Amino acid sequence: MAQAAPVLLLLFLLLMGSQGKVLxxxxxxxxxxRVSCGYNPWRAEKSWKTWCKVRxxxxxxxxxxxxxxxxxxxxxxxxxxxxxxxxxxxxxxxxSNLRVKDSGIYWCGIYDPVSDTTDILRTIRLEVxxxxxxxxxxxxxxxxxxxxxxxxxxxxTSRPSHSSIFSSSPVIQVLxxxxxxxxxxxxxxxxxxxxxxSCCKGRSHSELSQDQxxxx
Numbered sequence: 138m139a140q141a142a143p144v145l146l147l148l149f150l151l152l153m154g155s156q157g158k159v160l161x162x163x164x165x166x167x168x169x170x171r172v173s174c175g176y177n178p179w180r181a182e183k184s185w186k187t188w189c190k191v192r193x194x195x196x197x198x199x200x201x202x203x204x205x206x207x208x209x210x211x212x213x214x215x216x217x218x219x220x221x222x223x224x225x226x227x228x229x230x231x232x233s234n235l236r237v238k239d240s241g242i243y244w245c246g247i248y249d250p251v252s253d254t255t256d257i258l259r260t261i262r263l264e265v266x267x268x269x270x271x272x273x274x275x276x277x278x279x280x281x282x283x284x285x286x287x288x289x290x291x292x293x294t295s296r297p298s299h300s301s302i303f304s305s306s307p308v309i310q311v312l313x314x315x316x317x318x319x320x321x322x323x324x325x326x327x328x329x330x331x332x333x334x335s336c337c338k339g340r341s342h343s344e345l346s347q348d349q350x351x352x353x
Contacts, residue, residue, distance in 0.1 A: 166266070168235050174228050176228065186247060189244050
């Protein structure tokens with residue numbers, strides 16, 4: 138324990154030296170934030186440690202998770218988790234599945250439930266941007282779907298009905314009328330010729346019979 142004390146003291150001093158600075162973290166949606174802050178384990182071992190998000194006015198901080206060495210109080214964000222190593226005095230914060238709305242300023246600190254105040258150990262400015270993976274996926278879906286939508290237009294307009302063709306072309310109507318008229322005339326001629334031939338055959342047969350009678 139005596140040998141570990143200088144190491145712990147050095148680690149504590151390093152963490153305390155960085156607490157006055159704002160730590161900036163940039164992530165994309167879906168990624169995980171991990172950040173650490175240190176405290177004096179001999180003074181605040183059994184105290185409540187908290188992770189909270191500062192409001193826009195900068196005066197209030199909404200606690201997301203608070204815990205001590207025995208209990209854990211998960212308040213309003215299941216994404217957040219807090220690990221407290223009371224031996225080294227290091228608090229490790231994890232926020233998974235980050236979203237754009239998670240962007241903002243956070244405090245890692247020691248919470249006093251009696252006075253409802255937080256002793257700030259570290260300030261983190263988190264910036265979450267939209268993920269590039271979702272943009273690429275949407276772009277590929279748009280490029281693959283667009284040929285299908287454009288090809289549907291000529292398919293719907295390239296099949297006109299026969300009735301629309303005949304009704305919309307006067308030349309075709311005239312040609313059809315001429316064909317029907319010629320057909321009727323041709324039929325009438327065939328019928329007339331048939332009757333004429335039958336009449337001629339009947340007449341020649343009667344004349345032949347009369348000539349034979351005259352010869353007798």
